[in-house]
Amino acid sequence: MNAEKLILEGNRVADSIKGKLMDRITKLSKKGIVPCLATILVGENPSSKTYVRMKGNACRRLGMKSIRIDLPADITTDELLSQIHKLNHDPAVHGILLQHPVPHHIDERTAFDAISIEKDVDGVTTLGYALNAFGAAKFPSCTPAAIMAILEYYELQVEGKHAVVIGRSPILGKPVSAMLLNKNATVTTCHSRTINLEDIVRLGDIVVAAVGKPNFVRGDWIKPGAVVLDAGYNEGNIGDVDFNECLQDAYAITPVPAGVGPVTIATLLKHTVDAAERSLNS
């Protein structure tokens, strides 16, 4: 029915990334090192709990270590910072992930920036953001990096294309705009105050949806032949893109689930292995 359509299968991309990690993990283990990701979860948000569990399981399946730190929702920013400092100084921990979002009374930006740049495998620090924008990041944010990995895996051209990013968060819309720009796309960043959003999206050869609203991007917003990447993940496994509608005119499209999500997790594992290797050389 849609034989000419390219469904961008996140699990294939993720397997390709993870496949290349096996040897590296084995080599590290011969040197007595098990790449270790510490995840911090503050409070009881059910989606966050699921994400953290998925990340931990993914680590263990590859023979990596995962430490999970669960903190009560009423923890103070200072208490959270002291946990992060402990992990920064623990040589057995190579990557630190603070699950977003944290409860409102916590200063998330300060907490993110407390993560040592060597262990910021989720790419959330302010400095990491700028290094990424300058094309020099150790660890770009995982979801933007996953989007770039999908484009690369399927050999979809970025250079010279007009990419339209819907969303401007510091860990998704802004860094993915920067990464597309660094790959020589012409990049338009849209957001909640954009006027005539549909018309702008319709300019996109590449469309990245990072809005956080279920089925927000509609079929008639898509330029025929566009590549559509859905970074949304809303309740009930629903993306930001109306998949069935957008499939009609798109040339290639990520589904939700099994699109960007698994590649994000694979990217996080890769960054943790990178960090473990670097810890050897430092």
Place this chain on the structure above:
Amino acid sequence: MNAEKLILEGNRVADSIKGKLMDRITKLSKKGIVPCLATILVGENPSSKTYVRMKGNACRRLGMKSIRIDLPADITTDELLSQIHKLNHDPAVHGILLQHPVPHHIDERTAFDAISIEKDVDGVTTLGYALNAFGAAKFPSCTPAAIMAILEYYELQVEGKHAVVIGRSPILGKPVSAMLLNKNATVTTCHSRTINLEDIVRLGDIVVAAVGKPNFVRGDWIKPGAVVLDAGYNEGNIGDVDFNECLQDAYAITPVPAGVGPVTIATLLKHTVDAAERSLNS
């Protein structure tokens, strides 16, 4: 002939910025503090010499201090860094400006990043870049800040407008894109690899030219009613925008000279005064 056109006069905006500094400088001097900008010039580039001289003169005219450090073109990166470190530790110096560009054998990025964030009045550090992108910079890059100041002075709406930035340098195209985005413009960033540049520029309600090519932006690229800001400054006092051509369809436009240039210098002075005041409180 062009009575309905708004010429964005940089000197008026600059005077408004400088006018507000007088009282602040007087107050500081009563506390024994003279805001001081140190400029570092490496080599003999004639344009750079002119810029540095203009900046020094502008300081002195306002009763501020200016220290000029001229270094030979064959200085090493390490020697430059040690000069910067000296200035970082000198309490009488409030702002440090390393004149761009430095000779090719010097690692400009490392030199920029050696400038203490408290004294980075020109907004060139990597960390300063990210803080600016997050809307939290002490000192955004001066030319992007000057462009925003012109838009504000003339009460030109940014929110909801489509801004097209031509150029993606770390001290101009990228930060001005970020600042326009933070003011709720929809922002498209173009560059040398952009396909159909004219068509993209023609989408812009606001056009920022930061290319470094004389008279590069032509009249028929401009959407009727657009606001055109020329951050270019090429040999012979020529901007990146063909002023006479673009004047026809633009609603408002900056000339070159006497457009963005003087506002950039006024912004640098303002940042230096800001830094001097902060040094009091730290």
